Amino acid sequence: MTTKADTYLLENNVNPSYQRVKIMEYLLRKKNHPNIDMIFNNLKKEMPKLSKTTIYNTLKLFIKRNLVSPLTIEDNMLRYDADTKIHGHFKCINCGIITDINLDLKNMNRDELPGYTIFEHHVNFKGRCNKKSCNKKSFNKNKNGNTNWEKSA
Template identity: 30%
Template sequence: MVSKAVAGQIRDRMKAEGLRITPQRFAVYNSLLSRTDHPTVDQILDTINEEIPIASKASVYSALNILREVGLVREVLLEAGVTRYDANVSSHHHFVCQGCGAIADIPWDALSDRLDLSKIPASLHATSYEVTVKGFCGDCRQNP
C-alpha cells in the first residue's frame, strides 16, 4: 500500500507531464518507483495484480509506453529479447550478475571519466551511451 504522501508525489509527477491518471498508469509507475530490479512487463503485471487485479498485459504495455514517451520511465535492454523498465531516468550504467541475473545501477560518474569516445570511427556520431558491466554479485561470488 502506498502512503498518501507518495501517492501525491506520483500524481504530481504525472500531472506535470500532462498525463491523465488512470489506476493502471498509477500502479505501473508506483511499482517501478518502488523497485530497483529493472522488471519486465510480466513482473510488473504480477506485482500490481497481487492485491487487486486491475491490469492486463496490454494495459501495462500501454502505461509503460506513455510513461516512457513523457520521460518518467526508460527501457533497459540488457539481454537479448528481454525489455526491462526503470523509473530511474537519470544517466547511469548497469551491472548484471552472471550467476543469479540480478541487476544493479552503477552511478554515472563511476565510469564516465574513463571512456574515450574519440576512438569511435569518424563516420559514427555518438549521441549517448550506457555501459553494462557483467560479473558476479557478492552472493554469487561467495557461493559459486
C-alpha cells in the same frame, strides 16, 4: 488521495489514471528494473482486471515522456527503469540482481565519434556480484547441466 507518483505524472503531462499511477508507484518503490511480467504479477494481486496490454501501453507512454528508460540487458526481454539519469547496469549471472553503476563517458565521445550526436547511452555489464552465495565454488546449475553463466549447448 494524491500520491507522489500521482503528482509526478501530472508534472510530466501524463494523465494520472489509476493504472498509470499504480505502475509508476511500483517502479519508484521497487527500483528493481522489472520486466513486464514482474510488474504484472505483482500488481494483479490488487488489480485483478489488470491487462498486460495496459502495462505495455503505459510503459511506452512513460518512455515517450522520458519518465522511464527501457533496458535490454537480457536478450529476449525488455526491462524498465524509472531512473532516467545516465547510468550503467550490472547484472549478476548468479542471483540475477541488476545493480546501478555511476557512469561518465562524456570524454570518450569527442575522440571516437567526431561530428556524431549521441542521444542514448546504454552500458551493461554481466558477471558475478560480491555476495558470498554468488561466488562459491558450486554454482547453480540449470536443466542442461550448465551453470547459469555458461552458454548452453
